[in-house]
Amino acid sequence: MTTAPPELSRRAERRRRVTRRRRRAVAxxxxxxxxxxxxxxxALLSAGGADRDLRGDGAGTQALGDPAPLDPTVxxxxxEAQGIPLRQADLDxxxxxxxxxxxxxxxxCSPSVDEAIASGDPEALVVAAGGGSAFxxxxxxxxxxxxxxxxxxxWDWVVVNKQRPIDPIDFVPELVxxxxxxxxxxxxxxxxxxxxxxxxxxxxxxxxxxxxxxxxYRSYDTQVDAYGSQVDLRGTEGADLTSARxxxxxxxxxxxxxxxxxxxTACGTMYEFGETPQGQWIADNAWRxxxxxxxxxxxxxxxxxxxxxxxxxxxxxxxxxxxxxxGYETYEEFWGLPAAPGY
Numbered sequence: 001m002t003t004a005p006p007e008l009s010r011r012a013e014r015r016r017r018v019t020r021r022r023r024r025a026v027a028x029x030x031x032x033x034x035x036x037x038x039x040x041x042x043a044l045l046s047a048g049g050a051d052r053d054l055r056g057d058g059a060g061t062q063a064l065g066d067p068a069p070l071d072p073t074v075x076x077x078x079x080e081a082q083g084i085p086l087r088q089a090d091l092d093x094x095x096x097x098x099x100x101x102x103x104x105x106x107x108x109c110s111p112s113v114d115e116a117i118a119s120g121d122p123e124a125l126v127v128a129a130g131g132g133s134a135f136x137x138x139x140x141x142x143x144x145x146x147x148x149x150x151x152x153x154x155w156d157w158v159v160v161n162k163q164r165p166i167d168p169i170d171f172v173p174e175l176v177x178x179x180x181x182x183x184x185x186x187x188x189x190x191x192x193x194x195x196x197x198x199x200x201x202x203x204x205x206x207x208x209x210x211x212x213x214x215x216x217y218r219s220y221d222t223q224v225d226a227y228g229s230q231v232d233l234r235g236t237e238g239a240d241l242t243s244a245r246x247x248x249x250x251x252x253x254x255x256x257x258x259x260x261x262x263x264x265t266a267c268g269t270m271y272e273f274g275e276t277p278q279g280q281w282i283a284d285n286a287w288r289x290x291x292x293x294x295x296x297x298x299x300x301x302x303x304x305x306x307x308x309x310x311x312x313x314x315x316x317x318x319x320x321x322x323x324x325x326x327g328y329e330t331y332e333e334f335w336g337l338p339a340a341p342g343y
Contacts, residue, residue, distance in 0.1 A: 108138045109147035117147060122156040122191070123316045132322030140336040150335060153253055156191065156290075156316045159331060161340035162240075162304045165247045166220075173254035175217055183267060186216030189254035191290075192314035196257055199282075199289035208281035212267045214310070215258040218251040241306045245343065250294065255314045257291070274309030283309060287324035290317040294331060302330045304341040 108129065116125035129135040129144070138144040150159045153171045160166055177185065178193035180200045188196060200211040218226060223246040230239035250256035260267045261276035273279040283293060291314050297307040313331070315323070328334040 104141075104143040106146075108143040113147060120154075123318060125155075126157075126316060126318040132316075132318035132320075133326070135319065136322055136326075136334065150337075156189075156255060156314060157319055158253060158255075159335055159337060160248060160250050160253065161332065162244075162248060162343045163338070163340040166249075166252055169247045170220055171252065172219065173217065173252075175254055178213060178216075180211065180213050181262065181267075182213040182216070183260075184215070186213050186257075187254065188213075188216045188257065189314070191316070192216075192255050192257070195290045195314060195317075199286065199291065202285070202289070203278060203281050206281060206285075209276070209278045210262040210264060211278050211282070212260045212262045213257055214260045214267075214270050215251065216256070217254040218249060220246050220252060223247070223249045223252060240304065240342070241300070242308075248343075250313055256294070257312045257314070258308075259310050259312060270308075270310040274307075279309050282312070286312055287320040288317070290314055290320045292320055292323050292331065296329045299330050301341055302332050302339040 110128075112128045113125065116128040119125075126132055126135045129138060135144075135148075139148055139150065149155070150157065151164065151167055152158055153160075153166050153168075154173070173189050175187040176190045176193050177187055179197045180193075187193075196213065203209065203211055223244065227239060227243045227245055230243040233239070234242070244250070258270050259273055259278070259282065260270055261273055261278040262268075268276065274283070282291075286293060291312040293309060294311050294313040295303050295305040295308040297309075300306055315331075323331075323334055326334070332339060
């Protein structure tokens with residue numbers, strides 16, 4: 001087998017880096033456009049312009065259930081290509097110190113768990129570890145520290161809060177357009193999008209009503225604008241209660257969804273969602289589809305955010321079931337992590 005000359009190898013690597021940067025730039029631009037549309041939509045809704053034809057044929061309209069158009073150039077590099085190894089032992093991390101036993105750690109990070117890690121399938125990995133409750137217990141006890149990280153942005157269970165920024169800061173997930181109606185054409189991680197579609201269909205079948213996706217993925221640069229708008233409106237202290245600072249937003253993971261209630265001809269605002277039949281159904285049933293309500297009422301002292309019944313976080317069915325059955329109200333408590341009320 002012949003080996004390419006070093007100069008050619010270096011050129012090839014430079015080309016690959018340029019290609020990755022271009023892909024990230026395109027994804028950021030698309031997300032920025034979507035966020036701007038979201039801000040304009042929010043302003044119109046707040047001003048009483050919530051009525052809009054969701055089933056018409058006019059420009060810019062989209063039927064409920066039809067997928068938002070997906071720009072074929074939106075493509076994220078794999079975690080490995082972004083320099084993020086999937087196995088914790090290969091990742092420098094600042095996980096909180098936990099007492100652990102070497103033999104127990106070896107038992108948790110079994111060959112079947114390692115195989116699931118290599119597959120990149122989060123749900124299969126949790127199942128390989130014994131299910132949601134067993135997976136959580138292994139992480140909290142420190143037995144999973146050799147193979148599992150709560151900081152890895154490509155895994156569904158990653159924890160992002162005011163004390164745990166996304167690393168790397170420019171992380172871009174794989175993105176697709178869900179079939180669920182989105183007034184701005186929002187995108188999500190593929191598993192989150194598939195689960196959202198199943199959940200909104202189940203809500204409709206149950207008679208709860210139609211649900212729309214107001215906001216999904218937002219890039220770091222988009223969050224700069226979104227957070228800045230809140231600071232202009234509310235001041236820094238007020239903004240921090242309702243909007244994440246850039247690099248600290250779950251939306252950048254593609255695993256967060258802000259929902260609105262729709263009635264076939266119009267959608268309400270996010271702020272009304274919790275009081276609607278759709279919002280009440282979501283509060284009771286989201287866990288069945290792998291979602292948790294991330295910011296519950298009366299948990300500001302832990303999360304640092306006011307209640308947001310519209311903000312859901314995808315963690316996968318196994319972990320969401322463990323979360324629900326354990327009676328947890330915050331993701332921090334679920335993982336045995338300290339409260340994160342401020343930066």
